[in-house]
Structures are given as C-alpha cells and as structure tokens.
Amino acid sequence: MIYAIIGLGVAGVTAAKIIRQLDPKGEIHIFSDEPTLYYPRPKLFEVIREEIKARDLYFYDSMWYEERDIKLHLGVKIRKIDPKEHLLYLDMGGSVAYDKLLIANGASSFVPPIDGVYTEGVFTLRNLNDAFKIRRHSFLIGNGKPTAVIGGGVLGLEAAYSFLKNKLKPVVVEGAPYLLPRQLDEEGSKILKGILMSWGIGVLENAKVERIEGNTNVEKVVLADGTVVPAEMVLLSTGIRPNTSLLELSKLPFNRGAIVDSYMQVSEDIFAAGDIAEFNGTIYGIIPPAIEQATIAATNMVKDRSLEYKGSVPSNTLKVVGLDLTSVGLVNPKEDGYEVIRASDESSHKYRKIVLKDNKVVGIIILGIKEANIANKLVNKKVDVTQYKDKLGDINFSLKDIIA
Numbered sequence: 001m002i003y004a005i006i007g008l009g010v011a012g013v014t015a016a017k018i019i020r021q022l023d024p025k026g027e028i029h030i031f032s033d034e035p036t037l038y039y040p041r042p043k044l045f046e047v048i049r050e051e052i053k054a055r056d057l058y059f060y061d062s063m064w065y066e067e068r069d070i071k072l073h074l075g076v077k078i079r080k081i082d083p084k085e086h087l088l089y090l091d092m093g094g095s096v097a098y099d100k101l102l103i104a105n106g107a108s109s110f111v112p113p114i115d116g117v118y119t120e121g122v123f124t125l126r127n128l129n130d131a132f133k134i135r136r137h138s139f140l141i142g143n144g145k146p147t148a149v150i151g152g153g154v155l156g157l158e159a160a161y162s163f164l165k166n167k168l169k170p171v172v173v174e175g176a177p178y179l180l181p182r183q184l185d186e187e188g189s190k191i192l193k194g195i196l197m198s199w200g201i202g203v204l205e206n207a208k209v210e211r212i213e214g215n216t217n218v219e220k221v222v223l224a225d226g227t228v229v230p231a232e233m234v235l236l237s238t239g240i241r242p243n244t245s246l247l248e249l250s251k252l253p254f255n256r257g258a259i260v261d262s263y264m265q266v267s268e269d270i271f272a273a274g275d276i277a278e279f280n281g282t283i284y285g286i287i288p289p290a291i292e293q294a295t296i297a298a299t300n301m302v303k304d305r306s307l308e309y310k311g312s313v314p315s316n317t318l319k320v321v322g323l324d325l326t327s328v329g330l331v332n333p334k335e336d337g338y339e340v341i342r343a344s345d346e347s348s349h350k351y352r353k354i355v356l357k358d359n360k361v362v363g364i365i366i367l368g369i370k371e372a373n374i375a376n377k378l379v380n381k382k383v384d385v386t387q388y389k390d391k392l393g394d395i396n397f398s399l400k401d402i403i404a
C-alpha cells in the first residue's frame, strides 16, 4: 500500500505517525513545498524574537522519520492530483502514484484588498521564511520605531507582543468594536486592552484601514476616518485562506476548504485534515482539531471507515508571557437557553465568564487566572456544575475545586 501525504504541517506529520502505527509495512511519502522538517507554527514568534535555536524549532529530528521509514520529499510541491489514475503531478515535472492520499496542505495568510499591501515592509506570517523576513526587518528599522499590526486576533496580539519585545512600538489596529471578537466578550476585552496598553502596546478598535502608504519603505497606515498611524513595519494578521487551488485544478469538491465527510474523506481514496478541511461548514484553523482530524483520517486510510469525526471544541490560549488568557468552547451564545455567570476584579485584571447549558459547562473565558487546563477539561467533558453554581460568581473561587 502506498500512502501519500501532501503537506508536512501538524496534520501531515500526525497522520504519518498514525499510519505507521497501524500499518508497519506500507510505504509512506510526505510531500512538502517547504524545505524544512516539521516545526509547530506557534514557534514562529520565538523566531521573530530571536529566542529559539534552529535545532529546537523542529518537533522531530530527521532520525525520527528514518526510524519510521517515512519518506520525506522536501521542497516538492504537488501541482495537481489525478483521482482517477491515483497520480500526483509534481510542480517540478513528473508524477508519482498513490493508493491512499491525505491532503494536508493547510492554509495561507489572507491578504486583504487594501491599497499599499505590497509596499516594502508590509508582511504576513505563516511560515519560517516569513518569520525570518519579519525578524530581519524589525532589527533593520531599529529600536523604538512605530509598527502596526492589522488585526487584533490571537495571532495579531502575539505578534504585537513580539514586536514590543524587539523594542519596537506596536499598535494593534482592529476593525471590530473590541479585541479578540471571536474568543472574548466586551467586558473581558476591555480588561485585556488595559493590560496591553499598560505594557506599551497601542490599541485602536473600530478602526477600518483604508490604505497603507510609503515610498521605499512603508511609512503609515491610513484609516477610513482619516487617522494616520505611523508604521515602519506592518503585519497583516487578517485571517487565513485554505490552499484550495490544488483542489480546483484537480476537480475535487471544495467550498472555503476541502469538503470532508465524517470519515474525513473527500472522495474515493482521498482524505483531508487540518486547515484545508471544511467539516460541516467549519474550518477550525487551530492545532488541536488538526490533530484530531489527522488521526481520524489516517486511521480510516488504513482501516476503512473505522473512526468518525464529530467536530472539535475550539480552544485558544494566548501565549504571551505574564498574561493568562484562555477561551474555550461557546463563549458568546447567540441563541436562548444559555446561562452566563461572570466574575471579575478589574484592579487585578482578572475576569472569568462561564457559559452553561442545562447547568453543564459549554464555554469559558478566563483572563489573569492560571486555569487553562481545568477550563478545557470542564468544557470538553461538559461537566455539570449545579452544586458549585453559587460560587462561580466569586473571582476567588478556583475552578480547580470542581471535581471534573
């Protein structure tokens, strides 16, 4: 059996590991257009801050792949799939055969259609090459220089923090009324903004970018209301787009991403997982679902239709030193039937929001409290907290006291 995997991100590497566990003899080939071994993308911030050595970047060394007889084809881009003939066409020319295929080719940074996005000094961050370019530019422009991060999501805030650590002066420009609109609510976001501003990170909300200007290098971001934000470096952190051109060329079904069924299957002998996969209209864009999906896809590639995917609970933790922020599950319910219990202490920048459905925990936001693990556990297990309800409104009550 020949297993082929397109993409050496977390989905690709996880799938290879599982396939090898289940099929000790099959051939496993991974094709990646990046020239490097697998590295977790959150480490890119450490690259920008020059806090990591190359050898600590890679999750597994080359021996790990050799020992498992996983054949890597690095710097090799797959241009097109021929599902009928079970062939992969390489960008460099030629083709290779497969029996079972996993498409795990991920996503790219979205570049919004704003005037000036291609000015020198304007970047996106998705891969190691981007991180090196950003790091070089951030040291080139020098200490104290103004920078702008367009997009106040998790990645944007982590980038702004990295710029601050590199002795730059970052401003986050967010179009929504408050930061982290998907993971926080207005109250939590206000506390977060206070913390970031106290560190020296500027925050502009409700800020619609009209254009980016500069001659040899970027100089400013101009907002729709005429506000001018000086910036000698700009990071566009405005979401992702799954890499669907491969699917389009190969005439495989896709919407925003590759449409998969509950077996993570796209069509006969073709599976998808990670940021490229769209399950029930959702593209998660984060690591834990990519691992779950890849595990299920890989298992089904070896043992036909043996595992079913039911969707993942989204969970985000901001990895900024000195700031504990986790958002897990359904934190801003739009429908009736949910109960929300809030607790806060503005002076110590602490905030907690718990969303219950029938007394069971379905979503949690915690800010300024070290409870990420227990929060994930409570939501994932939908723990019934009836007996603790009178205590949940007290910020000093620890969620760790709930028996999960």
Ligand SMILES: Cc1cc2nc3c(=O)[nH]c(=O)nc-3n(C[C@H](O)[C@H](O)[C@H](O)COP(=O)(O)OP(=O)(O)OC[C@H]3O[C@@H](n4cnc5c(N)ncnc54)[C@H](O)[C@@H]3O)c2cc1C
Binding pocket: 006, 007, 008, 009, 010, 011, 012, 031, 032, 033, 034, 040, 041, 042, 043, 044, 045, 076, 077, 078, 079, 104, 105, 106, 107, 125, 126, 127, 155, 243, 246, 273, 274, 275, 276, 285, 286, 287, 288, 290, 319
């Ligand atoms: C800076 C940064 C920080 C992040 N931090 C977090 C975090 O803290 N927590 C979290 O949960 N998520 C985080 N994410 C998101 C997370 O990294 C993604 O969800 C994850 O990488 C998805 O994995 P994947 O394997 O689906 O795709 P990718 O990681 O995108 O990997 C796909 C690979 O396929 C390659 N490829 C694409 N097309 C082809 C082709 N035609 N032929 C060959 N190879 C191809 C790509 O170059 C890439 O190497 C972060 C992302 C970034 C950019």
